[in-house]
Amino acid sequence: MLVLIGVLLVVVGFALRLNPLVVVTVAGIVTGLLGGLSPMKILDAFGNGFAGSRSVTLFIIVLPVIGLIERFGLQEQARRLIAKLGVLTTGRLLTLYQLIRQVTAALGLNSIGGPAQAVRPLIYPMAEGAAARRYGSVPPTMAEKIKGYAASADTVGVFFGEDIFVAIGSILLITGFVDSTYGLKLDALHVALWAIPTAICAFVIHGARLLWLDRQLDRMARELAPKQADAEVPQP
Amino acid sequence: MIKVEWFYWLCGLIFLGVAALTVGDRSNPKRYGSAAFWGLLGVSFGYGTFVVHKTAPAWPLGIGVLVMAALVGTRQLSRGTAGGPDDAQRRAGADRFGSLLFVPALVIPAVAVLFAAVLVKVRIGATPLLEAGSETLIGLGVAAIVAVAVGLVMLRPTAAAGGVLAPMREGRRLLEAIGWAAVLPQMLATLGQLFTAAGVGTAVGTVTNHVLPHGSLIGGVVVYCLGMALFTIIMGNAFAAFPIMTAAIGWPILIQQFHGNPAAVFAIGMLAGFCGTLCTPMAANFNLVPAALLEMRSKYGPIKAQIPTAIPLLLCNMALMYVFAFGVVG
Numbered sequence: 348m349l350v351l352i353g354v355l356l357v358v359v360g361f362a363l364r365l366n367p368l369v370v371v372t373v374a375g376i377v378t379g380l381l382g383g384l385s386p387m388k389i390l391d392a393f394g395n396g397f398a399g400s401r402s403v404t405l406f407i408i409v410l411p412v413i414g415l416i417e418r419f420g421l422q423e424q425a426r427r428l429i430a431k432l433g434v435l436t437t438g439r440l441l442t443l444y445q446l447i448r449q450v451t452a453a454l455g456l457n458s459i460g461g462p463a464q465a466v467r468p469l470i471y472p473m474a475e476g477a478a479a480r481r482y483g484s485v486p487p488t489m490a491e492k493i494k495g496y497a498a499s500a501d502t503v504g505v506f507f508g509e510d511i512f513v514a515i516g517s518i519l520l521i522t523g524f525v526d527s528t529y530g531l532k533l534d535a536l537h538v539a540l541w542a543i544p545t546a547i548c549a550f551v552i553h554g555a556r557l558l559w560l561d562r563q564l565d566r567m568a569r570e571l572a573p574k575q576a577d578a579e580v581p582q583p
Numbered sequence: 584m585i586k587v588e589w590f591y592w593l594c595g596l597i598f599l600g601v602a603a604l605t606v607g608d609r610s611n612p613k614r615y616g617s618a619a620f621w622g623l624l625g626v627s628f629g630y631g632t633f634v635v636h637k638t639a640p641a642w643p644l645g646i647g648v649l650v651m652a653a654l655v656g657t658r659q660l661s662r663g664t665a666g667g668p669d670d671a672q673r674r675a676g677a678d679r680f681g682s683l684l685f686v687p688a689l690v691i692p693a694v695a696v697l698f699a700a701v702l703v704k705v706r707i708g709a710t711p712l713l714e715a716g717s718e719t720l721i722g723l724g725v726a727a728i729v730a731v732a733v734g735l736v737m738l739r740p741t742a743a744a745g746g747v748l749a750p751m752r753e754g755r756r757l758l759e760a761i762g763w764a765a766v767l768p769q770m771l772a773t774l775g776q777l778f779t780a781a782g783v784g785t786a787v788g789t790v791t792n793h794v795l796p797h798g799s800l801i802g803g804v805v806v807y808c809l810g811m812a813l814f815t816i817i818m819g820n821a822f823a824a825f826p827i828m829t830a831a832i833g834w835p836i837l838i839q840q841f842h843g844n845p846a847a848v849f850a851i852g853m854l855a856g857f858c859g860t861l862c863t864p865m866a867a868n869f870n871l872v873p874a875a876l877l878e879m880r881s882k883y884g885p886i887k888a889q890i891p892t893a894i895p896l897l898l899c900n901m902a903l904m905y906v907f908a909f910g911v912v913g
Contacts, residue, residue, distance in 0.1 A: 348789075350781045354817050357774075361864055367871065368763045368770060372652040375774045382781020392780065393648045394641030396773025398631030401591050403768040403868045405720050407758060408594055412687050412730040414753025418668045419738050420676030421684045427677060458695040458723045462873035467757075468688055471877055487880070495884035498873035499861075502885065503892060506857045506869075510850065517822065521849045524826050529834055533846055541850035544907070548899040553892045 353378030406463045413468045421468050426476030437477045437493060438561035441500040442554045444470050448504025449550060453511035460501055471497040482568040489567050496560050499553070507549035510542035584710050587717035588632045590724030595628030601755045608663040616659025621758075623647050623654075624766060652770070655763045662759035680738065687734035691726045698722025757876070764875040764882075768868035771819050778818060784827040787814060791831045801905060803836040808901045811852050812859035812893075819865025821856025828852070837908070847908035851900050858897040861889040 353374045360370030379389040413421075429435060435443070444460075451459045460466070474493050478485045485493070509515045513535045522533045602622035608614050627647050633639035654660055668676075677684065698713065699722050705712040713721050731750050740749035758765065778784065791810055795803075807828060814824035833852055837843045860866045864886065874882045881887070 348786055350778075350783050351786050353774075353778065353781070354783060354787075357817070357865070366655060366763070367864060367867070368652055368767050369656040371767065371770045371774050372649065372656075375770075375777045378774070378781045378783065379777050382777070382783075384777075384780065387642060389777070390642035390645030390649075391640075392645070392777050393773050394634055394644030396776045397627060397644055397648050397769050398634035398641065400769045400772035401594070401628060401631055402587070402717075402720055403772065404765060405590060405594060405723060406872075407597065407754075407761075407765065408590060408724055408727040409691060409730070410757040411597065411750030411754030412691070412727060412734050414755075414757050415731070415734045415738065415740070415750045416684050416687050418672065418676070418740075418744065418749070418753050419680060419684060420668075420673040420678075421688065423670075423673040423677040424680070424682060424684045428682065456692075456696050456699055458699065458719050458726075459692040462876050464688070464691045466873060467876045469685075491880055491884060492888075494874075494877040494879050495888035498870075498877060498885035499888040499892070501873070502861065502869050502889065506860065507854065507896075510854060510857075517853050518850075520822055520825060521853055524829065525834070525845065525849060528826075528830070529838075531845055533849070537846035538850045541847040541907075542854060544903050545851060545854040545896070545900055548903070549892070549896055552895050552899070556892055 350378055350381050352381060406461060409464045413463060417468060422472035425469055425472035426479065429473040429476040430480050433480075435473075435477055436481065436561045437474045437496075437564060438558045440474055440477055441470070441496055441557040441560065445500040445504040445554060445557060446550065448501055449508035449546060452505045452508030453546070455512040455514060457505060457509055457515075460505065462498060462501060466497050466501050470501070478564055482564070486571050488571070489564055492560075492563070492567070496557060500557060503549055503553045507542075507546045511539050511546055513539045584707075584714055585712060585721050585725075586714045587720050587724075588635075590721065591628050591632065593724065593728075595625045597751070597754060597758075598622070598625030598628065600751045601625075601758055604752065604755050605663070608665070610665050611661055611663040613659050613661035614663075616654055616657075617661055620651055620654045620660045620763075623651050627651075648766075648770070648773070651766060660763055662762065667753075667756055676738075683737065686737065687730045690730040690733050691723075694726035694729050695719070695722040698725060760878050761872065761875040764867060764871050767871060771865055771867055775818055775820055775823050779823065784823070787817075788827050788831045791828070795832065795836070797836075800841050800909060803832060803841065804901055804905045807832045807837060807848075807852055808855035808897060808904065811856035812862075812897050815856040815859030816863040816865065819860070819863055819867070821853055821860055824856050824859070825849075825853055828856075841909060843904075843908040844910075848904060851904040851908065855897055855900040855904075858893040858900065861893040862886060 356374040356377055376389060448460045471494060474497050475485055510517055518535050518538050521538050522535050525531050525533055598621050602618045605614055605618040605621055611617055627644055630644055634641045634644055699719050702712055703718045740746060745752040810828045811824050814828055815821045818824055837848050838845055864871055870886050871882050874884050
């Protein structure tokens with residue numbers, strides 16, 4: 348039971364808004380010590396864990412090209428393009444992106460989207476451009492909201508799409524674990540098929556919330572507008 | 584055979600390039616500490632190859648990782664003030680290149696799909712062209728290289744913009760914006776392994792056993808799904824939660840006692856865990872890294888946007904499991 352102190356440390360650390368990297372490192376060391384690992388074993392665990400999980404950081408490999416085309420106005424062009432597509436509001440655009448992300452992930456094409464290669468260079472600027480067309484300008488609070496929703500469209504899309512693809516890690520983990528532990532012979536295809544109802548629910552719930560975002564932005568724009576109008580007429 | 588390790592080395596080189604540019608960046612108030620951080624990260628990516636292949640001890644890398652965390656904890660990691668392109672530059676670029684600017688961006692998914700769908704099946708003699716299990720990662724790596732080449736040929740950055748080194752300069756700008764969040768996902772993976780090694784999973788399983796509703800199907804479904812979500816929030820990863828919750832409830836109660844359909848119970852149980860992933864800063868690569876990439880003021884912005892979806896979706900998973908996995912319908 349003592350090892351649960353490590354979990355507690357993480358929760359408290361995050362709640363106090365300490366630097367997450369430091370919180371996680373300290374929690375790891377404390378958990379290791381409480382679990383009876385020697386300092387040498389703990390160092391080994393940090394080394395092995397880091398080396399074995401380099402794949403989650405591989406996304407940085409696309410940053411040079413994304414940065415390059417940003418310098419030449421990619422985001423500006425994304426905004427201009429969306430300005431011509433009047434039917435695509437911020438919410439509709441993000442709903443459409445979530446649908447594309449879910450369907451492609453279900454086909455095993457996970458790397459088609461992602462925060463580094465799609466959301467930052469393309470999806471967010473287009474979502475912001477759609478808002479700029481509708482409201483004239485996008486104040487920082489609205490931009491922050493759009494950023495959060497743009498990231499969420501990507502994440503919800505890939506999470507609840509990828510499990511429909513048979514050869515994805517989570518399906519292989521399920522079949523691998525229960526087959527070896529309980530002697531079942533689960534068909535990966537059946538497991539994948541049972542991910543479809545949840546995928547539909549995810550699209551309906553999050554898609555509706557993305558569409559609702561347009562209303563929220565309307566309200567934010569209305570609330571922010573009068574203040575600006577006041578500020579703009581200082582003299583009679 | 585194309586190996587994924589090649590691309591980790593390329594990542595390492597990118598980090599070392601960032602370190603080299605950072606040392607000379609006088610606008611960065613902590614340029615030496617920052618360069619040490621990126622340099623260590625670069626070296627770690629190369630050294631990691633030997634750790635994975637068990638040809639080098641892991642503890643030196645462990646020390647390196649702790650030093651990186653210490654640099655962050657003592658506020659030695661900072662960024663330069665030389666910002667990105669200004670509005671005039673962006674407008675000029677967009678005027679000049681128009682929608683051609685999308686080409687390098689679209690090369691990435693195009694090449695990635697080519698690898699994931701076509702080249703994954705290619706064999707040279709008996710060996711596959713791509714290292715098994717890493718096809719998607721390799722596709723992303725090759726796509727990034729092709730996209731840089733296309734971008735350089737198309738845009739021809741001037742010497743003032745860095746020439747052929749322009750991608751390195753611009754990539755550094757984005758990496759500096761991400762900062763320490765770039766290594767958090769790997770640190771969390773390590774924490775997960777330490778949790779497992781120290782027996783956190785079994786401890787949580789024991790706690791769960793005490794709150795188990797014996798003899799109630801709906802209670803079992805609720806505790807299994809909720810447990811998957813909560814455990815995932817703690818561990819940051821549904822994969823870590825699945826074996827524990829399944830051993831505690833999924834198998835003994837939902838399958839053995841109530842004869843649920845295993846495929847449906849386990850598939851939906853895993854997705855209940857994914858609802859937890861949407862809510863937790865422990866899943867840094869999905870929740871904190873995007874916030875850093877989008878340069879959000881609040882690192883928790885994406886989580887705030889996701890929690891109101893995660894809660895009803897978790898309830899949907901409970902309902903779906905109850906209705907479909909136990910013959911209540913059909």
